[in-house]
Amino acid sequence: MTNADVVALAHSALMDVYACMPVAFERGEGAYLFDVEGRRYLDFFCGLAVTSLGHAYPSVVRAVQEQVGKLTHVSNVFHTEVSARLASKLSLKFGGGKVFLCNSGAEANEAAIKVARRWGASRGGRYEIITAHNSFHGRTLATLAATGQQRYHVGFEPLPLGFRMVPFDDLDAARAAVRDETVAIMIEPIQGEGGVVVPRDERYLSGLRELCDQRNLLLILDEIQTGVGRTGKFFAYEHWQVKPDIVTLAKALGAGLPIGAAIARDEVAACMTHGTHGSTFGANPVASAAALAVLEALEDGSVLENCTQVGNYLMGELKALAAGETKIREVRGRGMMIGVVLDREARPLAQACLEQGLIVNATAGNVLRLLPPLNLTIAQAKEGFEIIRRVLKSA
């Protein structure tokens, strides 16, 4: 099949909810993807921050192949060693706490919301969760209600109640929004979908932590995009030396296999007793094996170190370019999560990059979002940067 054949077949049968690029990929190798016609692309997108170790990372491939031949599913009526070991490692990373394993980001946030509500139910019947404008927390009805972007809500009302939105990066607004009903504050440390928005207030996250401590609220950090090393630390919150009560992970956790996790402090997780939550596929052994291999690959710190170094290099090049290029308004981000804010719509530029063999993402209208693999080399960073420079120049 050609790219066009696959696109036509997909359009004939799939619900048309994605504004897809007209390319069908066949295989991947490290930082590169190959389409069905054999054309090679440098991947600065990683399937939305998912394949953070690059494609076909050998130890992940091995772990999945071994597990898929042994056991693919037993349900949570029983245990498997692989998911027990994964939960134990995640708990350790968090510094103690209990893990709920599920299959996606929205499900991880849904679990976090349920934990917060159940925790609040026995603490004065509190239920309201403060979230931020411009946030993204998922597409299920509750996570949609938590998402501070009106355009995603249209046509899906009535949405679940119990969410109150405040401007991001505004500590006073969060403080003023706390009411008797408030149980938690849920925030992305760096907004991803919203355009790679890094808080300008260095004290924002620690301020939220203090506010939560003062008012007996839970701090929930949605690290579905920023987590698992994307910003150069395993959890992005480590940059600000704060610790949430609940953190959610998904995207990069399974290196491409669907898996999500909500991790809560022991005292908070204690409210989740038998029968209060569940997922048939949650803690799936194959997805767990992939996630274990990912955690092991990050263990010695060299991938995170590379993420910081090559990410800084790429951001430095982009900032230098921005100095002489009026089409760029701002370059922002952390590690391998970089937003290039343009003076125009980003999608045509993402399209032009694709035609030049570089995959980047357009988000929030005018932001080119770069999410390269954490193990990208300097040479590959240069290769991608050169394409971006050329495309911007001729735009």
Ligand SMILES: *Cc1c(COP(=O)(O)O)cnc(C)c1O
């Ligand atoms: C992608 C994302 C989600 C939703 O994850 P899904 O796996 O698509 O359900 C939630 N929060 C953040 C911050 C995300 O980037």
